[in-house]
Amino acid sequence: MSTRPAFNEYLPLAEKYVSLVPEGHIAEVLGRQHDETLRSLSDLSEEQANVRYAEGKWSLKQVVGHIADVERLWNYRILYIARGDAREFSGYDREIFVQNSPFSHLPLQEALKDYAAVRQSTITLVGSLTEEALKRLGTFNNYPLSARAAAYVIAGHELHHMSILREKYLT
Known part of the structure; x- marks a missing residue:
């Protein structure tokens, strides 16, 4: 699938992630x-992985865990x-997820x-999905959501957080 999702396939807030994804087959x-x-983060020390760039911010390990949980x-x-099986999907509270995740206690490699x-x-x-399956729609926060748009959100969400990691944690 190399066709980007149309604007009517996802909620407007998701545009900040979808727009980051480069052209190409999404898989x-x-x-x-x-x-x-993995190339960017695998050689970091535990000390680097536990860094928080400011008070109340997540550690690098927690950001990695957040990326995985959201995915x-x-x-x-x-x-x-x-x-x-189209249905209405709800959001989640990212702070509760991170607070209750094991990532701050796990070694970075885990x-x-x-x-x-x-x-x-x-x-x-x-x-593995066909074009037809990727274009199917459900509903997320009262907006249509296609399977392909959800895949683009995954990719864009990671790009967003990797940019923050490079800017604030890996300098």
């Missing part, structure tokens, strides 16, 4: 991201929509292993 984009993220949620939405497993699942799921 391939997700695969390249996986490789680049899990979007995969759930993709699966339901692609299989034709957090990256979790990220890699989730991403491989995403690539397999998205790569």
Whole structure:
């Protein structure tokens, strides 16, 4: 699937993520991201992984865990929509998720292993879907949501956070 989702396939707030995704087949984009993220973060020390750039901000490990958890949620939405079980999907509270996640206590390599497993699942799921399945619609926060738009949100969400990591954590 190399066709970008149309604006009427996702909620307006998602545009900030969808617009970040480069052209190309979305499963391939997700695969390249996986490789680049692991290259960028695998050699960091635990001390670097525990850094918070400001009071009340997440550590780098928590950001990695957040990326994986959010991807899990979007995969759930993709699966339901692609299989034709359209429904209304709700949001979640990211602060509660991070607060109750194990990522601050895990070694960085374990957090990256979790990220890699989730991403491989995403690539397999998205790569297996037909054009018809990718275009199917559900509803998210009272807006239409296609399976392909959800895949683009996953990719854009990671690009957003990797940009922050490079700017604020890896300088």
